[in-house]
Every structure is written in structure tokens, then in C-alpha cells.
Amino acid sequence: MHDRAGAPLVVLAVHDDLGVGPVAVWNAALRFVVSPWMVYCAEDAFAGRQWLRLALDRMAQLPGGALLAFNDGKWFGQLAAFGLVRRSWLQGLYGGALFHPGYTRHYGDTELTLIARQQKCLAYHPHALLIEVDHDKDRRAVDTADRDLFLRRAATGFDNRVVDPALLAAFS
Numbered sequence: 001m002h003d004r005a006g007a008p009l010v011v012l013a014v015h016d017d018l019g020v021g022p023v024a025v026w027n028a029a030l031r032f033v034v035s036p037w038m039v040y041c042a043e044d045a046f047a048g049r050q051w052l053r054l055a056l057d058r059m060a061q062l063p064g065g066a067l068l069a070f071n072d073g074k075w076f077g078q079l080a081a082f083g084l085v086r087r088s089w090l091q092g093l094y095g096g097a098l099f100h101p102g103y104t105r106h107y108g109d110t111e112l113t114l115i116a117r118q119q120k121c122l123a124y125h126p127h128a129l130l131i132e133v134d135h136d137k138d139r140r141a142v143d144t145a146d147r148d149l150f151l152r153r154a155a156t157g158f159d160n161r162v163v164d165p166a167l168l169a170a171f172s
Contacts, residue, residue: 001045006053010035013043021104027097033087040098040109041070041082041130048129055084058125066121067112070130077124079171080113081132089121093161100153106142107150110171111158118162 002011012032016025026040037059039052051070059065066089069080090096093115099108116122153159154168162168 001047001051004047004049004051006050007056009039009052023099023101023103023105023108026108027094027099027101030087030090030096030098036087037084038087038098039082039084039130042132042134044133045082046129046131046133048127048131051128051130052084054125054128058123058128059084059086062121062123064121065123066119067116068123068125068128069113070128071124071126073129073131077122077126078113079110080116080122081109082130083109083112085112100158102149102153103146104143106146108146110150111153114154114167114171115158115161117167118164 002009012029014025014029016022022042030038037056039055048071055068055070059068066086067080068084069075069077070082070084071077072081075081085098087096090098093112094100098112100111103111113122154162154171157163157168
């Protein structure tokens with residue numbers, strides 16, 4: 001991942017030895033990031049050539065861009081399952097956390113994507129590849145508590161941050 005980035009980066013690898021789940025891990029890791037950007041992805045991400053350079057170039061074209069959805073081979077920019085996020089944008093969402101802290105493993109990225117889409121600050125570059133290599137993922141169920149929380153939060157527009165009914169209906 002580091003060698004294929006095409007741009008300088010520091011990789012912070014965090015092991016969830018306490019079993020708190022990826023959302024808490026990413027939120028904690030963000031406190032150690034000093035860059036104006038943070039990439040979030042899982043340990044099974046396979047990076048395409050120039051993945052970070054392409055993403056940063058795309059974000060440079062969009063001064064208001066706050067979240068870039070990597071081409072993960074599944075969602076094709078509709079959902080930032082793996083993303084590049086502008087840290088300053090997060091300050092107004094969850095007090096600087098990456099994802100809403102109520103989630104454990106699923107739907108934090110979905111909520112973040114919907115907010116970015118509502119604010120018209122979601123970006124995508126089809127060649128900025130971070131592919132999830134999890135061959136069994138489609139056979140595993142999502143965390144039901146996270147899904148229930150997502151549906152409750154969607155009913156309020158994620159604290160009134162998403163008001164477009166089409167956006168809310170797309171993932172509910």
C-alpha cells in the first residue's frame with residue numbers, strides 16, 4: 001500500500017486487541033493523525049497503483065471536497081467503504097471523530113457518505129483503487145445493532161444533516 005501510493009504518506013496500523021470494533025479503532029487512530037487528510041481502510045485492502053496520488057489530485061480539483069470514496073470494486077463511489085477524508089470537515093460532524101461513535105463495525109461509512117452527498121462534498125475517482133479482499137464478506141450478516149442504530153439515525157436525518165428524501169431512501 002505504501003509503495004503503490006504515488007504520494008508521501010505515513011501508514012498507521014492499529015490492532016484491535018481489545019475487540020472494540022473498527023469504528024472505535026478508527027476514531028481513536030484519528031487522534032494520532034496530524035495530516036489534513038486521513039485514509040480509512042481495513043487490513044484486507046489491496047491498493048492499486050497511484051491510489052493515493054489519484055485521490056489527492058481529485059480532491060485538489062474540488063476545493064469543497066471533504067470525502068473521497070475509493071473504488072472498492074463493489075460500490076464504485078456510491079459508498080465510501082474505504083475513504084479519504086478531510087479532517088477539518090469532521091470537526092462539525094462528531095466533534096472530530098471519523099464516524100458516529102454509536103456504531104461498532106457497520107454503517108458508520110454509510111452515514112458519513114450520505115452526509116457528504118447531502119453537502120455535495122463527496123468525490124470519486126474510478127482509478128483510485130482500494131479493493132477489499134474479503135472473500136467471505138458477502139456471506140456474513142451485518143451487525144444488527146449497527147443496522148438498527150443506522151435506521152433510527154436515518155429517521156432523524158442523522159441529526160438533521162441529511163434532508164434529501166432520495167438520499168435517505170437509497171440506503172434505508
